[in-house]
Amino acid sequence: MPTDRTDLMQGTLELLILKTLSRNRMHGYGIAQRIHDSVDNLLKIEDGSLYPALYRMEERGWITSEWGASENNRRAKFYKLTRTGRKQLEGQAANWARISRAVTKVLQTA
Numbered sequence: 001m002p003t004d005r006t007d008l009m010q011g012t013l014e015l016l017i018l019k020t021l022s023r024n025r026m027h028g029y030g031i032a033q034r035i036h037d038s039v040d041n042l043l044k045i046e047d048g049s050l051y052p053a054l055y056r057m058e059e060r061g062w063i064t065s066e067w068g069a070s071e072n073n074r075r076a077k078f079y080k081l082t083r084t085g086r087k088q089l090e091g092q093a094a095n096w097a098r099i100s101r102a103v104t105k106v107l108q109t110a
Helices: 012-021 026-038 047-058 084-108
Strands: 063-069 075-081
Touching: 012 026, 012 063, 012 075, 012 084, 026 047, 026 084, 047 063, 063 084, 075 084
Parallel strands: none
Antiparallel strands: 063 075
């Protein structure tokens, strides 16, 4: 049954967050907006998925956080990729490339 939103495969949200944070530190809302804008509105990242993923990633040592002021001068938690997170990004990106090639091959065979 078609839906209005695209569900992400498990682990994909973490990959998108890691890639987004590889550019610069950001607060949660900024991460969601950057992903949303990057994919031409094809994905919507819900707060109920984003923040638990950020907490898990911080517990794993992939990201760190610190409080600061957002663009509109509001208190916000900013996340930054760690060295471990960069290694994780490299591994997950390589794995994603393999998976997407495999799925594409299957879909192209009639």
